[in-house]
Amino acid sequence: MAVYLDCNATTPVAPSVVQKITDALNDEWGNPSSSYELGVKSKKSIEEARRHIAMMIGGKPEDVIFTSGGTEVNNIVIFGIVDYYKDWVNSQSSVEGINEKPHVITTNVEHDAVIQPIKHLEKKGVIDVSIVPVSRRGCVVPQDVLSQVRHTTCLITVMLANNETGVIMPVEEIGREVNSQRKKEKLIRILFHTDAAQGIGKIKVDADKLKVDYLTIVGHKFYGPRIGCLYAHGLGHETPVYPLLHGGGQEQAYRPGTENTPMIVGLGEAARLVCENLSTYSRHMETVRDYLEEKLKEAFGEGHVTFNCSKDVKRLPNTCNVSLAGEGLVGHVVLSKCSCIMASIGAACHAQNKPSGRILLASGVPHNRAVNAIRLSVGRETTTDDIDIAIEDLKQSVTTLSCNK
Numbered sequence: 493m494a495v496y497l498d499c500n501a502t503t504p505v506a507p508s509v510v511q512k513i514t515d516a517l518n519d520e521w522g523n524p525s526s527s528y529e530l531g532v533k534s535k536k537s538i539e540e541a542r543r544h545i546a547m548m549i550g551g552k553p554e555d556v557i558f559t560s561g562g563t564e565v566n567n568i569v570i571f572g573i574v575d576y577y578k579d580w581v582n583s584q585s586s587v588e589g590i591n592e593k594p595h596v597i598t599t600n601v602e603h604d605a606v607i608q609p610i611k612h613l614e615k616k617g618v619i620d621v622s623i624v625p626v627s628r629r630g631c632v633v634p635q636d637v638l639s640q641v642r643h644t645t646c647l648i649t650v651m652l653a654n655n656e657t658g659v660i661m662p663v664e665e666i667g668r669e670v671n672s673q674r675k676k677e678k679l680i681r682i683l684f685h686t687d688a689a690q691g692i693g694k695i696k697v698d699a700d701k702l703k704v705d706y707l708t709i710v711g712h713k714f715y716g717p718r719i720g721c722l723y724a725h726g727l728g729h730e731t732p733v734y735p736l737l738h739g740g741g742q743e744q745a746y747r748p749g750t751e752n753t754p755m756i757v758g759l760g761e762a763a764r765l766v767c768e769n770l771s772t773y774s775r776h777m778e779t780v781r782d783y784l785e786e787k788l789k790e791a792f793g794e795g796h797v798t799f800n801c802s803k804d805v806k807r808l809p810n811t812c813n814v815s816l817a818g819e820g821l822v823g824h825v826v827l828s829k830c831s832c833i834m835a836s837i838g839a840a841c842h843a844q845n846k847p848s849g850r851i852l853l854a855s856g857v858p859h860n861r862a863v864n865a866i867r868l869s870v871g872r873e874t875t876t877d878d879i880d881i882a883i884e885d886l887k888q889s890v891t892t893l894s895c896n897k
């Protein structure tokens with residue numbers, strides 16, 4: 493019997509989401525831009541989905557733009573900064589600092605879909621970057637971020653929760669202070685982005701409360717389809733969005749292209765499920781995750797089990813990053829000897845045979861523990877019976893590896 497414990501990598505699509513997608517494929521295939529009934533019907537279902545998504549994050553429907561996924565959203569935000577800064581410089585009467593580059597601040601534990609576009613622009617010499625290391629507890633300190641602000645800073649991006657450790661970052665605290673000094677000094681307003689991919693569907697996400705200008709939504713992390721959304725607070729008037737793509741007028745021309753109605757409708761249903769059931773989902777996942785951690789300690793002994801997320805930081809209710817002490821118990825090797833568990837040692841988009849260098853090591857986990865790390869991320873359907881099976885699977889894997897030494 494297979495036990496899926498990799499929900500931070502991706503989740504199954506909820507049954508009602510599958511049904512909504514199927515119905516839309518069959519009945520709402522019209523072009524949403526078409527003025528006849530078939531098109532109007534498709535457009536209406538898209539706008540209903542937009543309303544559910546806006547409600548899920550405490551935003552307005554007109555501030556939600558559909559994209560192909562989270563990677564696209566993060567690239568829209570990061571690449572847009574270059575034009576944002578240029579437009580601001582051109583709008584200034586004085587030319588002081590006109591040749592200085594826009595400055596971006598981020599952390600050293602962001603997902604590649606944030607780090608890589610930032611590094612790309614830095615390598616091209618287009619932006620200056622400050623990468624703020626998280627504390628030894630794996631959580632970024634707000635003052636460490638804010639102390640990096642300079643007169644050319646125009647974007648701060650800090651993920652809401654880390655995909656490997658589950659650590660929840662102090663986004664709201666940073667959001668409150670981001671522009672506290674700027675207005676007095678007539679400097680460019682700093683735009684604040686959070687990649688909420690791992691938070692949505694697990695914890696309450698309120699864009700207004702977080703004081704973010706941009707927020708990334710990733711459907712396949714909360715039982716939805718593999719598309720995403722960009723939330724921009726006061727889209728187009730308070731917060732600029734510079735399109736990566738140019739074409740028709742869809743999505744207020746911020747993300748042109750004939751809409752993927754079935755997947756958008758599915759994402760709307762996934763958002764509706766979160767709106768209605770988040771506290772139930774969150775409580776269940778935390779109960780099962782805590783049961784998992786107790787059973788790991790029982791099975792291997794407290795002295796042989798180390799959890800790689802500090803107890804005194806806020807963390808996602810579904811994530812357990814654990815290292816089993818013992819020579820040869822390298823994370824990916826232990827998983828390779830398991831016959832039931834489907835899990836990972838870190839981000840799926842990284843090679844599964846080397847430790848999470850950037851995230852666990854960056855979070856203060858010593859190398860000998862990082863190499864033995866396994867990420868177990870439970871879901872809405874994970875049961876304690878699943879955990880019992882997973883624990884037995886891990887025990888047999890460790891026994892096999894110990895005998896082979």
Ligand SMILES: Cc1ncc(COP(=O)(O)O)c(C=O)c1O
Nearest residue numbers: 561562563603605655689690710
């Ligand atoms: C934190 C985080 N950000 C961004 C992404 C990228 O989203 P997508 O897979 O939709 O491009 C992922 C997962 O894939 C993620 O875990």
Ligand SMILES: O=C(O)CC[SeH]
Nearest residue numbers: 500501655839840841
């Ligand atoms: O597995 C993850 O952490 C997200 C997909 Se790269």
